[in-house]
Amino acid sequence: MTASRLWVFGAGLWLAVWAAAALGAPGLAPHDPHASVGEPWSPPGPGHPLGTNDVGQDLLSELVHGARTSLLVGGAAALGATGLAVGAGLASAVWGGLWDRLLMRLVDLCLVVPALALALVVAAFVGSGVFPTVLLLAALLWARGARVIRAQALAMLQRGWVIALRAAGARSLYLIRAHLVQALWPLVAAEFVQAMAAALTLEASLSFLGLGDPTVKSWGGMLYYAQARGAVVTGAWLWWAVPPGLCVGLTVASLAMLGFALEERVHPALRAARAGPAIWPQIPADPLRIARGVLEVEALTVEYGTGPAAVRALDGVSGHVRPGELVGVVGPSGSGKSTLVTAAMGLLRSPARVLGGSVCVVGVCWGSVDAKRARQLRGRSIALLPQTALHAWDPLRPVVDQVAEAVATHQALSRREARLRAQAVLKEVGFPKSRMGAYPHALSGGERQRAWLAMALVNGPDLLLLDEPTTGLDVLGQDELVRLVRDRTRVRSRAVVVVSHDLPTVLRLADRIVVLCDGRVVEYGPPDGILRSPEHAYTRRVVGALQALRGSWAAEVVG
């Protein structure tokens, strides 16, 4: 059994034990929890494993009986609240319009009215007891969940596969039944856990105010009495307050653990992905090493995972980038491009393992430097334009501030100087002056791409890495980017590497092209050479695709 499965097993066991204890409380508890059966304030001893309280009631018996109320009230209230939240949230998101407005105003109302005050009023009319308490708690706790589920369902309805199903004739009820509930399951489970935790504590507060049933024992009630009767100052807290506290805490944690386990069952992709700490073989720094290039990769071999399931992403990749060069790396998806980019930035993390080889930037090898020096290298010596450049922005600050921050991280400049530097570089990459103060959401894709380029270039890096720079840009944007990289980056950066699956773009940019396939360098040379006589099967396929497009275009024009 793996460690994580052991945790899940433990959580399940804990809940099962308490559920059994709650069911069999009258038989299991050593004493009647309401009777004074021992000396008041006795510490744990042979007759009373958890000691007694201020009136001599057996605390273990109280704990076992308390489980009944706490689990029943907490579970039933959470179930009710989650059910209401799912129903209202989904109805709001799917049917929208009047439904949405009505339900969400009701949610607002529930969220605005103080829970305890409302509970007081309602309890005064309805009276105490387990069933009214459950109803009351459910009514108090559904609103927040409804809002969360509505938001998530709205996002879900915009997903490509949901639109495809709707276009194929799927109706709202079908979508809810067949997909939304399942897809939202992790959220529903989390809501249930939170609602249960809240219900457990609210139940305790209500008992305290005389609105619960004071004759019924519960964990929350025990905690309250421990505090109210001075257990905290006498030292009796150790056996009076800690056990019920632990019970509440561990029960909530166990529920969360089961929630995670369920989430993994529902989303198979989660089973594959678990990140860990960095892994570079420690390479001693070699002061005699003379850098031949800005970037040197030697016999780099990287695997993901271990044992028979291991996947070799890079298999003995070597190559270097000289100052002044613009090198293109082309390859299909799964060829190891992303791993190479991550390795060049020194950002490989477990489950990736470096089996051999090295990556050095301006003569400094990853693995031979500490974390602080590594951070200095990144951004200053080697800068990255990430694949997600269109989206990787802090939405709450103007882009110019974010570019200035990149300056301030690496250079000892005043805020004003950093800002001026940022503005100068933004201007250089053709970012419109009138948009300098704009927030990311107000910018077009092309503008965001330019701003990222400015951020990458602002510290004058030795090497600029462009990772799939044309992703998400249309042909007009791609055209702009190509011109920008050709004309501008060379002024600011000593060398550039473009990693892309888009051969036409790389052909337009690079002095030298490296073709990566199945983790190996299968071919390299100048663009003309690659285009004229591609050798490897993959290269022949992409060059063939380009020739096919040229052919069909020419055929249309010539007729």
Next chain:
Amino acid sequence: MSRRPVVELQDVWKAFGQRAPVLCGVELRVHPGEVVGLVGPNGAGKSTLLWVAAGLLPVDRGQVLWEGADLRAMSPVDRARWRRHLGYVPQDPFDALPPHRTVLQTVEEPLRIHGIRDSAARTERVCACLEAVGLSPTRFLARYPHELSGGERQRVALARALVLRPRCVLADEPTSMLDFALQVDLVDQIRTLRARLGTSFLYATHDLALAARLCDRVAVLSGGRVVEQGEPAELLREPHHPFTAALAASARRRLGWTET
């Protein structure tokens, strides 16, 4: 066979809230068996137009016709039933398939929606569709989306769009996020499918070169308007609208011809 357009948009206007309209009087027809390219830059309104054509968004003005029937005159039940004649392929391969379903479950879902109960018949249909898009059923039926590459995902999405043997497939830039060689592969696959099945396509893309290879007719969309439409040859030889000319120039440079 009727020569009425499968999907027709007449003077369609659409705005979201108080913002400037996304579609401003769009006129577009997709005839049976025809592949129409919808070419425009990001933000031109391509996705909105496809959603409107699929009846997933109500229009503000104008009308959408499915084989001559006004969509607004149809009941929700009739619309849902008519959609068996429509397929839709989304843009992002990583968003195109439900993450919690296998390939078989995903591709057969439209059949389930339209009440085909016989599971053996469904599986047979799914296998035929997977083969048609170039995926081996034995290898792929039991796989989950996270075990597939981007190109494989888009093929599965295409298979799902075709499984009901629709009259028209609406494709929202299905190749724009794929490897270059795969883009051309998929476009060629769609050409073959059209020739074999006679399905018409409304194919959105920003790349005029891909559209020229695939489409019988191209409509250039800019700022929510169809600014020009015609056969690819006409548009490439003599673009009338400056915007078409700009798209053509970018596409030519992308193909590596006229560098400036």
